[in-house]
Amino acid sequence: MSSSPPTPLAGHVIAGSDAPEKPQLRVGFIALTDCAPLVIAVARGYDRKYGLEIVLQRQPSWAAVRDRLLSGDLDASHALYGLGYGIQLGLGGPQRDMAMLMSLNQGGQAITLSRALASRARNGAALARHIHGSPERPTFAHTFPTGSHAMLLYYWLAAHGIHPLHDVRSTVIPPPQMAEALRRGDVDGYCVGEPWNALAQSEGQGITVALTSEVWPNHPEKVLACTRDFADRHPNTARALIMALLEACRYLDVPAHREEAASWLALPDFVDAPRDVIASRLLPEKAADGSAPGIRFFADGEANFPYLSDGMWMATQYRRWGMLREDPDYLGIAQSINRLDLYREAAAQLGVPVPVSTMRSSRLIDGRIWDGSHAAGYARGFDIQA
Template sequence: MSSPSPQRAIGRIEKPEISLGFMPLSDSAPLVVAHELGFFKRHGLKVELSRETSWANIRDKVALGLLDGAQMLAPMTLASRIGVDPLPKPLITALSLALNGKAITVSEALFRRLRDYAPEGLGDALAAAQALRRLIDAERDRPPLTFAVVYPFSMHNYILRYWLAAGGVDPDRDVRLVVIPPPQMVSQLRRGAVDGYCVGEPWNSAAVHEGLGRVLVTDHAIWNHGPEKVLGVTEDWADQHPHTHDALICALLEAMRWLDQPQHRGEVAELIAGKRYLDSPVEVVRMSMLGTYQFARNEFPRSQPEFHIFHRYQANFPWRSHALWIATQMQRWHQLPSGINLTALTEATYRSDLYLLAASRMGLAAPGTDYKSEGLHSKPWQNDQGLTMGSDRFVDRNLFDPIRVIAGRDSEAAS
């Protein structure tokens, strides 16, 4: 275990005993590690972790104050401000918990059908989407394929849609999309209720382990180092408990720095696999946690060192450009009301100012800008400060320039 952090949150902790919600997913590891290895405690917090059954439960319990905060889907925080949730309570995030960590799994039956439409194989993410397009065109007389996502406002929804659209598939017309909580994905695949799904681990590996499905593509192949989960709290809670919030961020930063080290991943898998957290066989949890990834039951694992990113590449910084990309996808798929100022939405929700305070106390280098372009880099690179960033390519090789988006959307909102 790492030595105690030399710097702690400054000021009296207003609420030392707090409750945090999480879903039984491998990327809940930051909360579990902070709890089990004492990082919360060393920052003056006594934390109760509450395993929840759905993202809607987490949304509602945080909004009602039954939870102080939670592991959240990044888009949930933005959705809280646009009047679409049944309990409208503005959320914020000042901490990203991970990059990537999910995949698209299809049934064995669908995989066999797809191979007939993939003359060059299904190993390439774009080729797989194009094969799906050809299958759909050839089988118009059959019922539409059904794919599941975990929540309407989720990276899973947007990444699946982005991949489908890149291959020429209209997500709203050519396939049927449904919402299923992560722990129920495998059972729904088993009973034939869905043909595939986009979900976080261990629920892709569980299907592979049981011989029910194959991982067709990882989200890293769709968007290298795209955003995933965040720490979410209500804006009111953050305002009323600034030092508690700061201590929470510091504790999780320390935990994520520890768990991102490869030599600790085996211990992490053991910690999170138990009944209290994922309630999943440890061998299944290990399938994505150790730098390799098994796409099919009868295949050897492939090297995938970038599947779970918990700290490196400035993974914990709440990039407002990530939030802006999410907002543009919400708009693309008709989830945003007209007239929304995207810059105001992202800057009110993604509180990089609070992250910078915590990072300073922890002695961590942090980006000097809230926005960065996405899609330019196929390999790790260094920004103007000399900070190492991860690759950021999209499957369709498109470029996302947040500055151009800000200029265009703000002018529209002002008109």
């Protein structure tokens, strides 16, 4: 498949007072299946439809995404949901006001164990028995300290009675290096986005034992992030970028289009992994191993709305695990970061439905309900915490 994009789609280009203040954008991404909206936006010409030229720049790690957003080397990026929240709260690095323009997807991540560990524990309950009955502590990797992989991995472990800060060791590894780290024996398991779980399993190095959608159905995952300063100085650009990516997300809801996306993602400039491995957990139907990918890119806009309660949940977990010593203003932080104003304006232009409520209710793996209410009590209400 050629790596050059097709002819731009027909359609109006935003002009006049609504024209993008900065038409050429450097947009970062990590080699993951869920960068698909960005790849498709460029491949299908949705960026040019709205007066933009997205220049995609692959990044080696989430730390690099953070650093290049803050330095201005990137205008915006595919990012972990919790990356912007961590920066806003000054966790593990410099504090900077951030903006989350939209959600790019929900779900689509997994937890994989080495074959050696999976031979003793093929699920969370068995893993707990093994860990509590052994003097050794296995090492688990995630991708960024404040990211969704870390928080969902910790939640899954704790839901099975495993303390993620005491009973196991943890380390940070960039997503594309996960399968290799498992092969070398550097880690015993990890939580990461696809295709790096599917790749380890296809190579016989690991076994996927849980999908993150089992931890939290339709959980928030990757977002379109930038600094608040960029969004405030370039509101037309931000709206146009949201519109281009909403079109890409809507396109990805069609199964045949995901087949096309798998071929694009396999190219060396993007994910650079076997096309069949990518497709095995990108397509809506169950994979050959019986797992369902659980990834949503659009769902009539539901997967893209930047719910305040999603960001607030991340902050409750930072409090739970001792990354925050005091309760922040959970709602105020989410209102500051999640740019509902820009998202609603962009969605209205495209006729994409917008939920009435900025909160949503979910039941997680331990039976607890999270709906954005009583955040401080929720954060302190777990039996296992720091």
